Amino acid sequence: MRRTMLFLPGNSPNMIINGGILGADSIIFDLEDAVSPDEKDSARILVSSVLREMAFPGCEIIVRINGLDTPYWEKDVEAIVPVHPALLMPTKVSGADYIQTLSEKMALEENKCGIEEGSIGLIPLLETTLGIENAFQIAKADKRMVALYLGAEDLTADLRCKRTKQGNEIFYSRSRLVCAARAAGIEAYDTPFTGVDDLEGLEEDALLAKSLGFTGKAVISPRHVECVNRVFSPSAADIKYAKDVFNALEEGKRLGKGAVSLRGKMIDAPVVARARQVLESAEAIWGGIHQ
């Protein structure tokens, strides 16, 4: 379950070592924007050393590496693959060839250090107009792909528009990314909300993302974790309804009914699929103790 992905600057030991206790489902050690060019080597070595020595129970580990258009990405891969994070997050991904180049380099490093080839996944950051337009090809580019992740700050610069709290300017990109990810059978993650102190705005933004089909959302502040986790968790009412769906189906079967309804609405295949997703999410979050 990946409701929240919390960014932590890759060269800040104080934040990195406490990353596991902030409540996020995933933590992203950032070697890219959060690290100045002069400190790329330092951050790479620090993240590698911490991941080799420390465990982060209950947290999935993601490392955001530098873009393929920089001189840093190959060294990032060489330093990080041996410590086996769950996922690498490449940035400014604009086409399938980008993913294939990266995946080949990862395979080389996995083989060098005896890690099963393909066992480290990819969650690319789509933050260019070309990346959004190529979203489906990117999502299908490699067997490592587990999700697409939207980055709205660079995207709006590329769109030549202003990033707003309402997010009308990224509505198409959000929808296109979700559709591409779902068509490819992988997950979709939303861009962070950048108003660190605006928790009301955060909740509205997270609810909008959820309504569009996103699985979860990246966050840039530990203060945002609780809200985003809550929004992307099934509610008690959702769980009750999902259980009622399966109970009604059982009852219909017992009575030999061909069609079953619940609360005046027909239970068809999409309703069952949604109910199953809700119960699977609840299981993943609470381990069967459904609130």
Next chain:
Amino acid sequence: MKITKYAVAGTLESSDAMVTVEPNDVLEIEIESVVLAEYGQQIRCTVEQALRQLGVTAAKVHISDRGALDCVLSARLQTAVHRGKGID
């Protein structure tokens, strides 16, 4: 292996350490730490082990520790040594 130039890595922020290395004929290690009384010996062991693994036999090494974990201290030493040897 010798350090060929002065180099620094890390910061003076909490949970970090600032490490400087510079050329020297022998290996000299100086440690300042906010927890020197409690963990001075352990810090020295970590530093000596990290330098041994990095193959450093001659250098002046100064550590200003702000409560760094061993893995953080080792990382800062590695960065400083790489920089002191001109490795990217």
